[in-house]
Amino acid sequence: MHQIKECSSIAELMAYQSRGVPVVARNIVSDWELVKKSLKGFPELKSYLLSYDIGLPFQAMIAPSSQKGRLFYKADLSGFNFDRLNGDLSEALKILEALAEESSAPTFYIGSKKIDEYLPGLERETRISTLPPSVCPSIWMGNASVVATHNDDSENFACVAAGSRKFTIFPPGQEDNLYLGPADMTPAGRVVSMVNLQSPNLGAFPKFRSALEKAQSATLYPGDVIYMPAGWWHNVEALESLNILVNFWWQE
DSSP: OEEOOEEOSHHHHHHHHHHTOOEEETTTTTTSHHHHHHHHOHHHHHHHHHTTOOOOOEEEEEEOGGGTTEEOBOTTSSSBSOEEEEEOHHHHHHHHHHHTTOTTOOEEEEEEEEHHHHSTTGGGTSOOTTSOTTSOEEEEEESSEEEEEEEOSSEEEEEEEESOEEEEEEOTTOHHHHTBOOSSSOSSSSOOBSSOTTSOOTTTOTTHHHHHHHOEEEEEOTTOEEEEOTTOEEEEEEOSSSEEEEEEEEOO
């Protein structure tokens, strides 16, 4: 597995983006107040997020600790290995704070929520200057989790605001090697690979070896950004007891 290319400026990031080449840009959004608060600790981060909260309900996925963070199907494909729970942001943050004290905590994961709808005003504080204002950021948060390999049909800047995340990416054209699951029943709206990247069963999925030969990976920390071109497959592993991601999707 190869390392994803790296750069250290917004100009370099945009040069890679213009060529459709994935890249990790270190410390590009470290000036965001959200990133600064996350580095100061949970109380300040919590207070900062709640200052933008308008009380809309968030939906979380909750999976037992036995699933080791992997949000996926049940073994017989009859459904999913997680439940869904609705609540407000203050409740979600209380849960995350409590789970951080557990040695074998269940997975708690809140997927994409548009910031201008759920935390209005925060979108002005989480910007990438080269993107037009019409490209609205979304926020993701939770504890340690694994989102199965999938792709998006949009360009993507994903920015780590709290915790750390490991991204493993595969180029387009690897569909056969990734062993895609059912299209009519997906964990979060996109078709996913049936291979567990953390412990791949190469006996059951032998062609996955070919995908691994083309795979690239990198671990991102607060302030880092990854650019993933549309169509690239990606597996995302959140590594800490609290992880927050802000991402931007747009069409070229």
